[in-house]
Amino acid sequence: MKRIIAVTAFVVLAAGIAVGWLRFATAAVPAGAEQVVHMTAKKFEYTPSQITLKKGVPVVLEITALDRDHGFKVPELGVRADLKSGQVTRVRIVPDRTGTFEFRCDVFCGSGHEDMSGEIVVVD
């Protein structure tokens, strides 16, 4: 009997912790709060080339590589992704500070490769 009580108490406690965690998790990232920004990448430009984000608001960049493989790298935010030709790549960013951050292609794509860049502006 004592054993049954102990097991029941453990299950109730575990369930309580789980619910509490879920509430915390939901509060931290409310459903539907993620902004989605659609982008394209092609030689030698991103469209749009400037994105304005709000500090603390998670965003998903959906980037379609139109012509060949490219890269997407934001060194200052520690973000990078391979953009495969013809595919949509989802890049999730949670901007944690304001400022202007350059992104650029880091997969060599031809004579204009070094000019293939843009910027993320994070505002309060």
Added chain:
Amino acid sequence: MTKHLDRREFIQLAGLTTAGIAGVVFSSGLRGVSYAAARGKAEDFMFLQMSDLHWGFTGPAVNPDAEVTLDKAIAHVNALPRQPDFIAFTGDLTHTTDDPQERRKRLAHMRDAVAKLKVKAHHYLAGEHDASLDQGEAFKEFFGKTHYTFDHKGVHFVVLDNVSDPKGMLGDEQLEWLRADLKKRDKDAPIVVLTHRPLFDLAPDWDWTTADGAAAIEALMPYEYVTVFYGHIHQEHHQMTGHIPHHAAKGLMFALPAPHSVPKKLPIPWDAANPYQGLGFRSVQAKDGGDDYALTEWAVEKS
């Protein structure tokens, strides 16, 4: 005339600003040669580093003499008082093109151009402009393998390819190959690494890095006498990672600004008052009997 340049003469040359010599830097980077020489393993020798020739580049504001710059540099090399044992070309022999036929045409031109050098012993590296769009396929047709080793007078040279992968990586397979090669070396063996991109993070936001270069440096770190020569950044630059010196060479088509010295990395405009300023090639003197190892920076033209 062949002239042997000893330490005293290098010191004298260091004071020169003309005679086609841009400057001399003493380096302890090849100290392993001296150590090995003392053990009778290495001998005195000199090699040249020529880098970033970018044949096919057009941009009159940056280099209105693009068609003849290489010929002038070759004439200068052929006129050097002491001819090198060999010449290492550290990448970007050609300027990139999307057209595979044009790429081969440019590579063929380079092959024929460098055949005019008196010294026929050449070691070639690819740059991203040569190799990144076709994973080095065309480059290999003209210049052979993109990573390999060779030995010269007691020094072990390792040529790394951090450009055939368009992400600017060495890749796991090449890193394993490097580790396996190093395992065969004594920890005090003199080793020179030739590469196109810097192996360390010089300026990652300017693409002056190798994505997995840290793994190569880690593999090299146990070896006491390692020196790295690279190109890519079109300027002279010297940096240490631990005990390993890394020396970047000037280019032979256009100069680039110092890392993060300007907001945007763009070629430095041509200065009509100082033509070919910022361009040149380098000689590396490895001499036994002390710390007399010198990098001499030579201008494009012999004045």
